Amino acid sequence: MTQTKYQKIADELREKILAGDYPVDTTIPPELQLQKDYAVSRHTVRQAIALLVNEGYLRREKGSGTYVDDRYKQAVATHVEHKTIGVITTYLSDYIFPSIIRGIEKTLSTQGYSLLLASTNNDYQLEKDCLQKMIDYGVQGLIVEPTKSNQYNPNLASYVQLKEQGIPMVMINAAYEELATPYIRVDDVQSGFLATEYLIHHKHRHLLFLTKIDDLQGKYRMKGFIEACEKYNLQFSPEAILTYTTETRKTVILQAARQLKNDPSITGIICYNDQIANALMTELITEGYQIPQNLSIIGNDDSALSKTGIVKLTTLSHPKEKMGIDAANWIIQTITTQKPQDNIIYEPQLVERDSVRPN
Amino acid sequence: MTQTKYQKIADELREKILAGDYPVDTTIPPELQLQKDYAVSRHTVRQAIALLVNEGYLRREKGSGTYVDDRYKQAVATHVEHKTIGVITTYLSDYIFPSIIRGIEKTLSTQGYSLLLASTNNDYQLEKDCLQKMIDYGVQGLIVEPTKSNQYNPNLASYVQLKEQGIPMVMINAAYEELATPYIRVDDVQSGFLATEYLIHHKHRHLLFLTKIDDLQGKYRMKGFIEACEKYNLQFSPEAILTYTTETRKTVILQAARQLKNDPSITGIICYNDQIANALMTELITEGYQIPQNLSIIGNDDSALSKTGIVKLTTLSHPKEKMGIDAANWIIQTITTQKPQDNIIYEPQLVERDSVRPN
DNA sequence: TTCAATTTGTTCGTATGTATC
DNA sequence: GGATACATACGAACAAATTGA
Numbered sequence: 001m002t003q004t005k006y007q008k009i010a011d012e013l014r015e016k017i018l019a020g021d022y023p024v025d026t027t028i029p030p031e032l033q034l035q036k037d038y039a040v041s042r043h044t045v046r047q048a049i050a051l052l053v054n055e056g057y058l059r060r061e062k063g064s065g066t067y068v069d070d071r072y073k074q075a076v077a078t079h080v081e082h083k084t085i086g087v088i089t090t091y092l093s094d095y096i097f098p099s100i101i102r103g104i105e106k107t108l109s110t111q112g113y114s115l116l117l118a119s120t121n122n123d124y125q126l127e128k129d130c131l132q133k134m135i136d137y138g139v140q141g142l143i144v145e146p147t148k149s150n151q152y153n154p155n156l157a158s159y160v161q162l163k164e165q166g167i168p169m170v171m172i173n174a175a176y177e178e179l180a181t182p183y184i185r186v187d188d189v190q191s192g193f194l195a196t197e198y199l200i201h202h203k204h205r206h207l208l209f210l211t212k213i214d215d216l217q218g219k220y221r222m223k224g225f226i227e228a229c230e231k232y233n234l235q236f237s238p239e240a241i242l243t244y245t246t247e248t249r250k251t252v253i254l255q256a257a258r259q260l261k262n263d264p265s266i267t268g269i270i271c272y273n274d275q276i277a278n279a280l281m282t283e284l285i286t287e288g289y290q291i292p293q294n295l296s297i298i299g300n301d302d303s304a305l306s307k308t309g310i311v312k313l314t315t316l317s318h319p320k321e322k323m324g325i326d327a328a329n330w331i332i333q334t335i336t337t338q339k340p341q342d343n344i345i346y347e348p349q350l351v352e353r354d355s356v357r358p359n
Numbered sequence: 360m361t362q363t364k365y366q367k368i369a370d371e372l373r374e375k376i377l378a379g380d381y382p383v384d385t386t387i388p389p390e391l392q393l394q395k396d397y398a399v400s401r402h403t404v405r406q407a408i409a410l411l412v413n414e415g416y417l418r419r420e421k422g423s424g425t426y427v428d429d430r431y432k433q434a435v436a437t438h439v440e441h442k443t444i445g446v447i448t449t450y451l452s453d454y455i456f457p458s459i460i461r462g463i464e465k466t467l468s469t470q471g472y473s474l475l476l477a478s479t480n481n482d483y484q485l486e487k488d489c490l491q492k493m494i495d496y497g498v499q500g501l502i503v504e505p506t507k508s509n510q511y512n513p514n515l516a517s518y519v520q521l522k523e524q525g526i527p528m529v530m531i532n533a534a535y536e537e538l539a540t541p542y543i544r545v546d547d548v549q550s551g552f553l554a555t556e557y558l559i560h561h562k563h564r565h566l567l568f569l570t571k572i573d574d575l576q577g578k579y580r581m582k583g584f585i586e587a588c589e590k591y592n593l594q595f596s597p598e599a600i601l602t603y604t605t606e607t608r609k610t611v612i613l614q615a616a617r618q619l620k621n622d623p624s625i626t627g628i629i630c631y632n633d634q635i636a637n638a639l640m641t642e643l644i645t646e647g648y649q650i651p652q653n654l655s656i657i658g659n660d661d662s663a664l665s666k667t668g669i670v671k672l673t674t675l676s677h678p679k680e681k682m683g684i685d686a687a688n689w690i691i692q693t694i695t696t697q698k699p700q701d702n703i704i705y706e707p708q709l710v711e712r713d714s715v716r717p718n
Numbered sequence: 719t720t721c722a723a724t725t726t727g728t729t730c731g732t733a734t735g736t737a738t739c
Numbered sequence: 740g741g742a743t744a745c746a747t748a749c750g751a752a753c754a755a756a757t758t759g760a
Contacts, residue, residue, distance in 0.1 A: 102453075724756100725755100736747095
């Protein structure tokens with residue numbers, strides 16, 4: 001109601017343009033004419049036109065006239081909010097990641113979102129680059145699998161920047177303990193516990209625990225191992241826990257084989273995941289061990305790898321695709337409601353196959 | 360040199376803002392002051408300010424003053440060309456696709472490009488949506504695995520639009536014959552030929568060929584099958600070729616089993632790919648067939664599936680990750696040189712495993 | 719709370735310059 | 740060249756919002 005004259009004139013002209021009264025690339029009446037039509041000063045007419053020029057409806061040509069333009073369409077087009085979610089994982093094509101990504105993609109695309117994908121190869125520098133790219137891009141949300149979650153992460157600044165810009169983020173599989181970020185993950189303490197308990201129930205008293213220590217999953221699974229040992233009054237020596245990192249995952253296999261030779265009383269091995277379990281099993285079989293007859297192995301994540309080896313691995317479940325679906329829905333919900341959803345923790349289940357000697 | 364007064368004033372003010380003389384969120388001198396400073400009319404001052412407001416350097420507040428703003432930075436930021444490549448595949452997490460995508464992602468990210476990912480689930484409508492999203496997004500290039508490449512594609516209009524907008528595109532695995540688009544693919548005629556020839560060399564005279572017919576790979580592989588039969592003077596009945604589509608891939612297994620019962624002379628089966636070969640093999644083994652003792656099967660694509668079954672599949676090689684790397688480099692090269700690169704055709708090789716009876 | 723000074727916003731009027739057709 | 744149309748520039752008045760005494 002408190003409309004000014006020039007706004008009113010601009011509105012009327014805009015209406016006429018949109019209605020098609022003034023087609024694109026034709027002139028509108030000259031300033032003098034409009035001045036008379038609306039009974040205002042020339043300056044007012046010019047202000048109205050300036051507004052429409054700015055909005056992209058008109059284009060002035062000195063000496064010629066004021067033409068109808070359609071730049072406003074472009075302006076609208078580029079202003080369309082690209083509904084894009086960034087996804088950063090450590091790896092892409094290996095192991096359980098394709099399933100997770102599939103779940104994310106499926107869910108996002110049915111809700112009209114796009115997926116911007118990057119992987120860090122478990123390398124800090126790459127993680128930083130990925131994050132920066134995502135921020136620059138203007139993604140509406142981020143799903144991140146943290147790189148080396150158990151080590152001090154030099155990219156915390158980038159994560160803080162995300163938070164400050166109000167870009168929702170959820171972490172999957174693990175979460176940096178230094179940051180209070182929402183997460184969606186498996187209860188890894190429980191999975192370590194269940195694996196250990198299962199072996200104990202299968203009469204194993206001397207165990208070897210092989211875990212990755214640069215991410216939190218490995219640390220939590222180890223915690224579960226220790227809890228189970230305590231509950232069942234199992235004593236274990238420091239040598240019973242072998243740790244490795246992304247960089248040393250190849251040598252740890254030989255280390256484990258040596259440890260088995262040194263201590264023949266060991267009859268059960270709990271592995272960080274199916275990948276290392278599979279690699280270890282292959283090595284041990286070539287060295288003459290019989291699995292599960294004289295050695296039991298248990299993996300984790302119920303990946304395709306647990307079914308490909310010579311002996312099918314007993315392992316623990318991982319939601320995989322469901323985790324992807326949940327993560328995508330979490331982000332979409334958080335974007336639409338503007339408040340972070342609850343964390344999700346999955347309880348792992350034992351998947352019995354052939355790598356543990358039956359009772 | 361033909362600078363107007365208001366432009367000159369605007370330039371000076373902009374300089375001072377950029378130099379830090381007027382920090383962000385502080386006021387610049389009021390109009391009256393500037394009027395005196397520059398010895399011009401208020402109107403001229405206002406024009407200069409209007410210009411800078413438009414550019415995002417200033418922000419006016421009625422009754423308060425004109426403040427320095429930094430919206431111009433955003434304008435620059437959103438104008439940064441996001442180097443993004445769109446990737447559309449039929450499937451994401453299955454089969455050989457994770458490896459292809461990994462190759463693409465790895466290559467793109469080292470060259471500073473981002474990857475926008477979508478999958479069509481081999482569905483036209485989804486393909487259309489994906490394409491439109493990519494176009495709207497303003498990707499710099501596209502890598503597409505065509506959906507149902509052997510059928511008339513209702514989305515050709517979208518592909519033509521891409522071409523008109525000068526967005527480089529390369530197709531992988533197959534290419535729509537109606538469109539003269541560049542492609543990177545395996546020589547599928549040759550792979551069909553090699554598979555057939557291999558069985559013939561292994562004394563198989565009665566063959567069954569099981570192929571997917573909604574994409575071109577299936578058609579080409581069938582062509583290779585026919586060529587091999589002709590070369591070695593093998594007669595085959597129309598029943599020797601069983602075709603299926605994405606929708607009928609489950610029933611075709613039973614169809615093939617029936618066909619084997621009807622014609623016990625068949626001793627060799629050539630499958631479209633490892634996926635169908637694996638499914639068929641599992642079914643036939645449960646029905647009592649012995650592979651390779653009384654039945655030989657050959658797959659295609661050298662996927663992980665060829666190594667997971669009870670019997671390891673003899674198959675044909677597929678570049679997978681290398682295809683992804685090549686596709687990414689193709690697109691980057693085409694973007695930088697502004698002219699489409701050459702097509703790439705890979706020659707498949709036989710990968711001998713255990714599913715064909717040795718001579 | 720009120721009020722006056724300050725500052726930007728709107729609108730009028732007028733004159734001259736310059737590009738296009 | 741002349742008519743037309745937009746561009747620049749000056750001057751003046753009042754309105755509306757903000758700020759601080």
